[in-house]
Amino acid sequence: MRTDRSRALEPFLAMEIMERAFELEAAGARVVHLEIGEPEFPAPACVVEACERALRDGQTHYTDSRGLGALREAIAEDCQRRSGVAPDPAQIMVTAGTSPAMLLVFSLLVDRGDEVVMATPHYPCYPNFIRHCGGEPVLVPTRAEDGFALDPDAVRAALTPRTRAIVVASPANPTGAIHDRETLEALAQLGPPLVSDEIYDGLVYDGAETTSVMGISDEAFVLDGFSKRYAMTGFRLGWVVAPEWSLRALQTMQQNFFISANHFVQHAGIAALKGGAPAAEHLRRACARRRGRLVDGLRNLGFGIPRSPEGAFYVLADARRFGSDSRTLASALLERAHVGTTPGIDFGAAAEGMLRFCYAVSEEALDEALARLAEVLPALEAQAQNTIEGET
Numbered sequence: 001m002r003t004d005r006s007r008a009l010e011p012f013l014a015m016e017i018m019e020r021a022f023e024l025e026a027a028g029a030r031v032v033h034l035e036i037g038e039p040e041f042p043a044p045a046c047v048v049e050a051c052e053r054a055l056r057d058g059q060t061h062y063t064d065s066r067g068l069g070a071l072r073e074a075i076a077e078d079c080q081r082r083s084g085v086a087p088d089p090a091q092i093m094v095t096a097g098t099s100p101a102m103l104l105v106f107s108l109l110v111d112r113g114d115e116v117v118m119a120t121p122h123y124p125c126y127p128n129f130i131r132h133c134g135g136e137p138v139l140v141p142t143r144a145e146d147g148f149a150l151d152p153d154a155v156r157a158a159l160t161p162r163t164r165a166i167v168v169a170s171p172a173n174p175t176g177a178i179h180d181r182e183t184l185e186a187l188a189q190l191g192p193p194l195v196s197d198e199i200y201d202g203l204v205y206d207g208a209e210t211t212s213v214m215g216i217s218d219e220a221f222v223l224d225g226f227s228k229r230y231a232m233t234g235f236r237l238g239w240v241v242a243p244e245w246s247l248r249a250l251q252t253m254q255q256n257f258f259i260s261a262n263h264f265v266q267h268a269g270i271a272a273l274k275g276g277a278p279a280a281e282h283l284r285r286a287c288a289r290r291r292g293r294l295v296d297g298l299r300n301l302g303f304g305i306p307r308s309p310e311g312a313f314y315v316l317a318d319a320r321r322f323g324s325d326s327r328t329l330a331s332a333l334l335e336r337a338h339v340g341t342t343p344g345i346d347f348g349a350a351a352e353g354m355l356r357f358c359y360a361v362s363e364e365a366l367d368e369a370l371a372r373l374a375e376v377l378p379a380l381e382a383q384a385q386n387t388i389e390g391e392t
């Protein structure tokens with residue numbers, strides 16, 4: 001009965017772990033959530049107030065499918081502030097999160113048999129969107145030693161006549177990789193349009209420079225949203241800046257599939273862009289401190305982290321000494337220690353044997369997670385050792 005299209009999708013394991021954690025919590029457990037990519041911080045007060053006000057003022061209807069004019073203008077100004085380049089608000093389509101924008105863009109670009117090139121380890125959903133559209137993801141390996149950045153020569157070697165796009169992300173999930181301007185320019189010159197996921201833009205540490213493809217390529221699709229920088233995951237609000245030729249097609253899909261993003265949430269988005277900068281900077285600074293705490297703590301426990309991630313809010317750590325199957329390991333940590341982590345396999349075969357930890361949580365939560373891990377890891381390590389000896 002099921003379509004091939006629906007069969008092509010893999011479950012999103014970070015969500016699977018979170019949903020199992022919710023079951024444990026419903027049964028009374030106290031879980032530390034390091035599995036899901038969301039800041040534990042509250043949304044900025046000005047955002048909550050704007051949303052409440054909008055609800056009271058009756059801003060509860062459909063809007064223009066492309067988003068409120070005032071929001072699209074505020075997004076254009078925000079792009080100007082962050083990247084120095086202001087798109088025409090007409091190039092901006094507001095969506096209910098970055099995820100729907102991804103669906104629209106890949107639906108626009110990918111037909112059956114087409115290919116889309118991306119780094120691996122990668123955000124789990126990219127290949128699923130592409131397969132859903134009948135295409136094939138083409139994975140270009142990256143290395144921890146190089147900060148997991150894409151090598152433009154390796155991308156060039158992966159191009160075929162069927163390549164429809166190159167996905168870039170800077171900073172990237174799960175690796176925290178940052179691509180410098182030179183690399184982005186080299187990637188933009190390869191021919192296929194860039195689909196640039198900039199949802200972690202600005203979440204950088206150690207003086208690393210944030211990089212956008214805005215101004216590097218007029219043909220790029222820039223995906224972005226409010227979830228990460230402003231701790232607004234549950235508001236579900238994002239956008240895409242798209243080339244002129246694609247706008248009418250994107251609008252048509254949005255009208256049919258989603259009609260529009262939530263009306264009152266769009267007002268929350270305007271408030272975030274106008275007044276949320278101090279809260280966003282507070283979040284970034286807190287993440288910078290927590291990153292060091294988590295990296296040190298995990299290294300002390302025996303996880304392999306060759307280089308501290310420079311952006312986003314994740315640590316992708318080598319966990320093979322505790323178990324080679326990351327799904328089994330993450331599940332054991334959740335069930336035995338009530339610590340949620342994301343199995344590396346969620347991010348592709350290249351990340352098997354790794355676990356991803358999110359550090360956008362309180363320092364108390366990080367310390368609690370590390371203490372609980374310290375209790376269960378020795379037994380898991382002994383078990384993993386026995387398995388290896390049994391196999392040899």
Ligand SMILES: Cc1ncc(COP(=O)(O)O)c(C=O)c1O
Nearest residue numbers: 037097098099123173225227238
């Ligand atoms: C790289 C990346 N892109 C997009 C998303 C989804 O974002 P949104 O909440 O805006 O749909 C996530 C969420 O984890 C992400 O990590």
